[in-house]
Amino acid sequence: MLTGKQKRYLRSLAHHLNPIFQVGKGGVNDHLIRHIAEAIEVRELMKVSVLNNCMDDPREIADELARGAEAEVVQVIGKTIVLYKESRDHKTIELPR
Numbered sequence: 001m002l003t004g005k006q007k008r009y010l011r012s013l014a015h016h017l018n019p020i021f022q023v024g025k026g027g028v029n030d031h032l033i034r035h036i037a038e039a040i041e042v043r044e045l046m047k048v049s050v051l052n053n054c055m056d057d058p059r060e061i062a063d064e065l066a067r068g069a070e071a072e073v074v075q076v077i078g079k080t081i082v083l084y085k086e087s088r089d090h091k092t093i094e095l096p097r
Contacts, residue, residue, distance in 0.1 A: 002072050002084070006095045010045060010074045013093065014082045019049035027056055033068035040071055040085045044093050050079040 002010070020043075021036055040046055048065060050058045062073045062081040071085035086093075 002074065002095075005097075007074050009096050010084050010093075011082065014045055014047060014074065017045065017047050019047040019080060021046075021048045022051055023048060023054050023056075023061055024051045025053040025055070027054060028061055028064045028068070030068075033065060036065055036083070037069040037071075040069055040083060041087055042090050044087045044090070045074075045082070045084050048081040048083065050081065052079070 020039060021032065023032065036046070036048065048062075050056075050061055054061075058079050058081060059076050062076045062083070065071070065081065066073045066083060069083065069085065071083045074082040074084050076082075084093075
């Protein structure tokens with residue numbers, strides 16, 4: 001579980017990132033979750049964009065992606081989701097206490 005201070009720090013790091021994945025009208029599926037889980041293991045921090053043609057709520061999508069990829073939701077702002085998961089092999093982000 002991330003603290004408020006850690007979330008603020010991660011949001012500052014994610015500010016300059018571009019979304020890697022997009023959730024469209026098909027919504028969330030196992031294929032998308034698998035790809036996000038693989039990518040977040042390497043990157044630790046990523047943005048996911050929810051397209052306008054997706055009728056699902058971005059917060060629900062964020063929760064579903066986080067559960068599937070065993071990650072944590074850092075922020076949902078508008079239609080952009082920021083996810084974080086500490087990497088086992090490629091650890092680069094040092095969280096504040």
